[in-house]
Amino acid sequence: MTDSLQSVLFLLAAAVLVVVVFRAIKLPPLLGYLVLGVVIGPRALGLMPDTPQSHALGEFGVVFLMFSIGLEFSLPKLVAMRRIVFGLGALQVGITVAVGVLLLPLALPIDWRGGLLLGGVLAMSSTAIVVKMLADRIELDTAHGRQIIGVLLFQDLAVVPLLILVPALAHHAGSLVVTLGFAMAKAALVLSVLLVFGQRPMRAWFNLVAKRYSSELFILNVLLGLFFVTVGMQLDLRAVVANFGWVLLALAGLMAFKAALIAGLARIFGNSLGAGLRIGLDLAHVGEFAFVLLAQPGATGIIPAQLMQPVLAAMLLSMLAAPFVIEYSERIVRRTVGAEWLNRAMELHQIAVKSMGFDGHVVICGYGRCGQNLGRMLDEESIQYFALDLDMARIHDAAAAGDAVVYGDGGRREVLIAAGVMRARALVITFHDAQAALRVLEQIRALRPDLPVVVRTLDDTHIERLEAAGASEVVAEVMEGSLMLASHALMLLGVPVRRVLRRVQATRASRYHVLRDVFQGNVLHDGEAQERPSARLHAVYIVQGAPCIGRTLGELALGELGAEVSAIRRHGLKSLSPAADTVIEQGDVVVLFGPDDTIGAAEIRLLQGWRARTGLAKALNRERPA
Template sequence: MELTLFSEILLLLAISVGLVAIFRRLKLAPILAYLVAGIIVGPSLFNFLSEAKEISFVGELGIVFLLFSLGLEFSFPRLIAMRQLVFGVGLVQVVVTLLIILLVCFVSGYNWQSALVVACALALSSTAIVIKQLTENGKLQSKRGQLAVSILLFQDLAVVPMLIVIPIIAGASQVNLASSLLMALLNGALVFVLLISVGKWLLPRLFNEIAQARSDELFVLTTILVALLTGAITHLFGLSMALGAFLAGMMLGESQYKHQLEADIRPFRDILMGLFFISVGMQLDIAILAQSLHWLILFVAIVLAIKLLIIQMIARCFKQSKADAWAAGIMLCQMGEFGFVIAALALEQGLISKHLASMLVGVGVISMAITPYLINHSSRFAQFLAKQTEEQEQDATESQTEQLQEHVVICGFGRVGQIVSRFLKLESIPYVALDVDPTRVQEAKAAYEPVHFGDSRKVEVLKAVGIEKAKLVIIAFDDLNKSLTVIDLVKKYAANAKILVRTGNDDNLEALIEAGADEVIPETLEGSLMLVSHVMLHSGVPVKRIFGRVRRERKNHYNGLHGFYRGDSYKQDEREVEYLHAVTLTDNAFAVGLHLNELDLPLRGVEVTALRRDGKEYYNPEPDMELQPQDVLIILGVPRRVERAERFLFEGA
């Protein structure tokens, strides 16, 4: 039995890995790969798994971790700043879509429970795919991007009551339905108050102690324990485990551990969510879909059309431009990943038939598969539908990349890469940067920096930023193997480009030069040279002699700096470092209409280093500049002060 289970898991992993790799190449969402894997191993095709129930149970934990991650992203300042769109367009979109789909289902002969499930599943859009595509295209901070994000934010909030209501309507008779819902509401309020009151003072202190221990394993285990424990508490009160995980994530979303928590939970979340979607795919009956393929295609077309028209009309009612309204509708007309969650839960509770569940999953698969194409071409479709051929969405980074000639490519946009970029910008030297940190790329793109997410060791990524036309390539990360790979690729595809490599010390200097680097800058030794230069200058040594000594040292590959006494190495406590953060002011932000000097931001421990308005960037803006909607402020400070300053800009004191 154990060998059979092991073999089944091994087979499932092999199929999943192969399909995810193929779907990645096709630029399709991994969710679709897991669904297809479930179809292959499920009873519809080969029926490989004898322990399907156990896999489904483990996969359901993925929903808990998904809601925990969603709670981490839930930001009260962001919600308040975007309240007009979130509780305006977002709320009306969900309500109107629910009512219209309910009406269509009633006319089609479904009972009210099944109709409600279908309406809930189809009212939601895919947060994961839409946000990913908008981020990669650099359109997340555009007006239509923010409109789409606002709608998605309310949809994500609406998921929680939907997951609570479905088990209740399944277990309650029509007579005591109202009392069951009232009891669930009271239990929910009690759990909310309990978890919020305990979590506000207990969880931050707990993670402070865990962080002091400096143990990665302990931090990860505590994160998992908190997510599951809060889920268990809500389950004891007869509510969804996902609700407890969401509340725990929401409480920790305002802490300084937010990004570390998200990074720690992501591998478990992704793996378990993969198992969940495999279990959903196993429930899909291919025979049913084959017999009803024409109805499925018609169903998909109707759903896309209904959601597109609803979002467009609601956005227009809230005074959004025609093009932005159409674009938001095109981006959000698909069924989302939470639709699969709702369909699986409803099937488990007996609210919908297997035929209807298969149809819902089929609609989700097809609509999500075409979503990247729809988003990539949303501007063109929106302009056509709005009959505004002259209107073009601003996409500064894309146009810059297409027009780059004789530019600089920066591989790695960490602290060193950002310092280099600032000096290049001051001299009006065109550049483009690559980095694999999604948060950093998103922050930089919000400030309209020409930064793209991608691994510089991949030929396709380098070609996308015009490596053939580059005059200089700067490798700003300190990793020998990665640097050698990038050097090799640059030599193949941009033989005339100069290559500068940053490294920590000169241990690998010869290897990098032999590989083809034109110049290697050892960071530690260069810092020592600069210090020595200042010492000699203050000691009265002529500047010419100082420059001569430094030049000779570099020419001799820093040999004169070798040979020193080493002490016991130790690690100092890391101090909080200042970082840059871009803040886009909304129409209702507190700071709109005020002058910079009226905000007294320096007293709050932050500094405004730049302001971007209408495509122009103002460095060290004048204190008397009056702030306007859609202004992008680049603020500098330590994390906690930056977060407080952002909240102040949106809400005031």
């Protein structure tokens, strides 16, 4: 008992460390668990013995993994995607298994049972890796992204009958037919329970656990991790090194075969060659459920031990390669498919044509509810906007209603250029995905470092990163929601409305650079006859030879012109809090705030010198009302 407890504690500590490292290098933790098992296993460093107790813990992980399959499926979703799931997905799995049964026994020392098992193994791809990568690349809602998800749905669904069939394949030939018949009946029953009867109670239980922030979620993840650690422990590095040539051949063969098969099937289902190749490359690897199949009790009796090691090694290497293949799939497609350049050029041409009449407009990245509300407000102020979104259904409905929205990824340089970002007055990122927003900011920093960018986020977690990446303002939903809650609560408690507004305005003024000047002074007066002069943000890029270089903001005295320095971005890496002793450097982006006339005077002082504007500054001061 003591040895088992010590082994589990050591395994947990090592797993936590590996997860931290793999998250830091932006790789899925699942790969970390597999690598950890290889390193500490009995066939490598020998720090963790291969005992029945460790396998028993791993089997609990398989149980929870199968529960998660049931939670992910829903009959309405399967019906809605039936053409992709039961068409493209079913053909991919079926053909791969058929190739395994018919061809692999001719090349490997296995019979048709081993071919069926290896065919099922090769048919699987990693849902965890692919979904994460597509989400990071904002491709889940693209045409090829939806088809990839459809194929993954069927692969996960096919795991259930395969798990039941593998132990049955180990029986003797005399009873094999009867055993397989019972296995298929059990598979059909289990699928029915998972899809029809099991979803509501299990989903309700998991939701309850999540809402309670219960430790059961941690235990679930730990058990899943322990399973993959035990799988990694099965890999013998010495056997892999001895057969490294065969391992590389198996790796290249399985990824090339899957990519070609899926790309060809995608073409049959009406996709372009470029889209089909993207789908094939993203699904070319072997997934986590393949390890689950090979870990079944009957698998070792079907596949010889000398073949199992190269197979495990090729599978593990394919999963390690998957994030990199997916990351560079776009470049691979562009280099290999000549027509893909033409298709991309046509898409960009359509965006450029639609944005051609826009000048001094606002580019909106994301046209969900937030983007649509912003668009309506801009319309009411007669300010042009041009929106980019990735949801084709939303784009179709919005475009039919007359909104200026097109299909495009704001994280791509060429799309932003086609949307007229070089002529835009501002850019607003309305989705709350911080990683996607950082991709957009990276492109803006290279194209238009002077362009004001407003970013939406859920909370304060990513504010500093977004501001450092070049965001002029970051609006946190939690902040605005708390202000509205406080406003209503104070008014219900009898606090005068003007005092509530003053407190809200003061809080916003301290949080947002843009609003500091707006709320200087007292509360807004009801029935104001005249509004204050319209103020706006304007960014000035400090070019080589500008007379302001080497001088401090105090020396430049831009405040006497009526312009406020809201922020200074240096080398696009961080936002400086402007102070009187801040020295201007070449390449800085000085963000000014104020009315148009004072901003113009301040820009000329920065770029041409303050002496040339002394007369104009005095004139502006005389004309400015007291």
